[in-house]
Amino acid sequence: MKELLKVTGLNVVFDTPAGRVHANRGINLMVNENETLGLMGESGCGKTVLFLSLLRLQQPGRIVSGSIVFDGRDLTKLTTSEMQQVRGRQIALVPQDHSTALNPAFTVGQQLNEALLVRDNGGGLWKTSLIGCSGRGSQAFQEEVKAVLGELALGDLVDTGRLLGRYPHQLSGGIRQRVLIAMALLGHPRMLIADEPTTALDRASRVQTLEVLNRLCERMTMLIISHDLDAIRTTCERVAVMYGGRIIETGPMLSVFRNPRHPYTRLFLSCQKFSRGDVLPEVTGDVLNLIDFPLGCSFHPRCPRAMPVCSELEPAEVHVDDTMVACHLYATGETTC
Ligand SMILES: Nc1ncnc2c1ncn2[C@@H]1O[C@H](COP(=O)(O)OP(=O)(O)O)[C@@H](O)[C@H]1O
Ligand code: SF4
Ligand SMILES: [Mg+2]
Structure with a gap:
């Protein structure tokens, strides 16, 4: 399969009166031609900023480092007029809010x-x-x-x-x-980006939109952001999970859904499975502050598996079987935790 998009070490910040928001922190992501990749993660973790950055539409945010190579060209190096040739023609975006986008x-x-x-x-x-x-x-x-x-x-x-x-x-x-x-x-376009395509739709419209996306997946490369795990499950071949501006797990959709490795992915996916009468599952603790985040693994204040090293060292990306996971639990070559 041909690699169409490769994002390496992407850092995007917003300078605000309250301080610098680190919306994307060292993002590494790859998408093959004709593949559909789903991006999941709680609100505010940086998903929309990432997709806007691919089109260099992240303003007032700034891309401070990293590369976005699309079909062999680094988009971060293109001029404004060269970028205009990419937007819509090479990469098209279906924005998050259908009620205000038109x-x-x-x-x-x-x-x-x-x-x-x-x-x-x-x-x-x-x-x-x-x-x-x-x-x-x-x-x-x-x-x-x-x-x-x-x-x-x-x-x-x-x-x-x-x-x-x-x-x-x-x-x-x-x-x-x-x-x-x-x-x-x-x-x-060669690649279609859909940001929360089924959010705020009634059930019938949601099903119709999913059918449409499924058909499109057959013939083009797609990136889909969604909180709707059924949407991800039915359309995506691979998934990436984002937390606090970082990609913390990627892998084939079935592997990640059946055997989530990162403690955050486990909690995030478990929140979708509950029956009437169950105590509602939740990822406890506060959503990460992207201005003033903790040292080490940014999930450690909320992580049920946190160890002393987790508050000192940021975990590296480790490859375990067919997935990538950024967690100290796997640093010693463990394949499951
Ligand atoms: N225009 C902006 N100014 C300042 N901060 C912003 C701006 N847009 C987004 N952010 C911040 O960037 C972070 C990621 O936002 P976003 O990518 O929209 O999250 P989501 O994962 O919900 O799509 C959030 O902390 C958000 O507050
Ligand atoms: S690195 Fe530590 S704190 Fe972070 S997810 Fe893994 S176990 Fe939890
Ligand atoms: Mg968003």
Whole structure:
């Protein structure tokens, strides 16, 4: 399998009045062509910042060190105009919040048209509004949009003509989400990034969105952030677990779900399994403060397996069978703990 994306030692910070937020700390991550990787971790651990950084859209955050090699080119070294050729065309992002990601002042047709203008001419909505959305009536536009909406099962669900004339507030969350995916697909990207694609959707829309993502996984490289472990389980071949700005475990999805090695991964996955009447499981302790984090392993104040070394030394990444785990429990060559 060909390696498409390789992130090495990526550090991203935000300078705030309260201090420097270390949102991504030495991220190492690799994604092969046509693979789907799922990224999991509690809120605030740095998932969205990582995905935005891949497109160099992390501002006001700063990439202070590390490399992001995509198809042989280090994206951190590209000029602004070279990056514009990458965004949407090479790597497309379906943003986290479908309720605010679409422009409320423009119809779906205008916004899909914008995606085509950006792809073909580097234009934008300002241009679309000036020219009265001229591309919308064109045969090529109609055919391309129809094909994408068909792939997303929107062609059958709603009349395409009516959908194109609607404003975002006139659509359900599920349809808005799929319009965002359609905009991303119109750029023919090699890699699609979806940030919490099933969050804030009703059950039916969630299932439809999962079906769509499953189909897309068959033909392109995807990165999916999700709290929804069913979404990760049904779409991803490999997973990465993030805690406090670091990737602390990666491996094939089945290995990590069946045999999570890092104590945080174990607790995180156990929180999803409970029955009525059970005491609700939780990862106890406070979410890590990314301004002032502890020495050693940043999970040690919350870790049930913590040892003296854990508060002194940051654990290195260790390879155990087919997974990578950053935990002192495995430093001596143990394969299970
Ligand atoms: N614009 C910003 N200014 C300051 N801090 C930020 C900004 N955006 C994100 N952060 C911080 O970066 C950390 C990671 O955020 P994020 O990547 O959004 O987390 P999540 O894992 O929930 O997607 C959080 O501590 C967050 O407060
Ligand atoms: S390094 Fe120590 S504190 Fe960190 S997860 Fe492993 S056992 Fe727990
Ligand atoms: Mg997020």
